[in-house]
Amino acid sequence: MFVLISAGIAPGIALLSYFYLRDQYEAEPIGMVIRSFIFGALLVFPVMVIQYAFIEEGLIVTAFSEAFLLSGLLEEFLKWFILFYTVYQHAHFNEHYDGIVYAVATSLGFASIENIFYLLASGIDDAIGRALLPVSSHALYGVVMGYYFGRGKFIENKSKVKFLIFSLIVPVLLHGTYDYILIKITQKWFYVMIPFMIFLWWLGLRKVKLANKRQTELLMKNNQIPTSEQ
Incomplete structure (x- = not known):
């Protein structure tokens, strides 16, 4: 059982470490990430x-509703709800990239336990x-969600709500598409899945780069780093 649990949680820890270390500026407190x-x-x-209840009651009857509603x-x-009420207003959420760190941590916590249960069964x-x-x-859903959380947190106009909506809708569409392919x-x-996963990785790594770039621009605007470090 120890081997199965280790195999179930190891990918999540490895991916979380990877995205945590991509932060170019102030690293987030480990306690907050955990x-x-x-x-x-x-x-x-x-x-x-909830999923068991919906399936048993016959409320989900199509592949689309199962993929985009019951899963996505x-x-x-x-995940979005947890992030909004536990991280969004927190003092440690003080950089664009921080949204990615916390959203990835939340997503991989979910994925790791789900993975352990699957491996224990199969x-x-x-x-x-x-x-x-x-x-x-x-x-990668977490990367996209966290990127838009960061945009909503630090943008200084009425687009805050727009980016918070994007932080939910875009991951739902990506997650639903993934499940729809499998179903x-x-x-x-x-x-079909391999090109979709390549797209997901491209999108996720692009959001990582953009989040760090936006943080650099913000620091330059506030004269907190030299222009040559852009």
């Missing part, structure tokens, strides 16, 4: 209960595939 990870892990239990909207909304043979697909995809395409699904 707290977000734990909050995300705890979300697995209400999500499982439910899971991403709960065995360790699927560990590599799980790490490459569902765990990494959750991390709808029963044979040779990897021919």
Whole structure:
């Protein structure tokens, strides 16, 4: 069991460490990051209960509703809700990139516990595939969510609400698309999934770069770093 639990949580820790270390300026307090990870892990239990109830009652009857509502909207909304009420107004959320760190931590907390349950039920043979697909995809939804959280936090006009809406809607659409591919395409699904995952990684790494760039521009504007460091 120890091996299964380790295999289940290791990809999440590795991905969280990767995105945590991509912060070019002030690193976030480890305690805050761990707290977000734990909050995300705890979300697995209400999500499982709600999904089970909807399925048992026959309220979800199409691939679209299962992918975009029962998985995409439910899971991403709960992550968004946790971030908004535990991180968004916190004093440590003081850089554009911070939104990515906390959103990735929350997403990977969720993905890690979900992954452990899956491996306990199915065995360790699927560990590599799980790490490459569902765990990494959750991390990338978190990157996108956190990027727009950062934009909403630091933009100085009426676009705050717009970016907070984007921080929910875009991850829901990405998550729903991922699940829809798995549900709808029963044979040779990897021919669609591999390009989609490449797109997700491209999008996520682009958001990482943009978040750091925006923080650099903000610091330059406030004369906190030399122009040559841009």
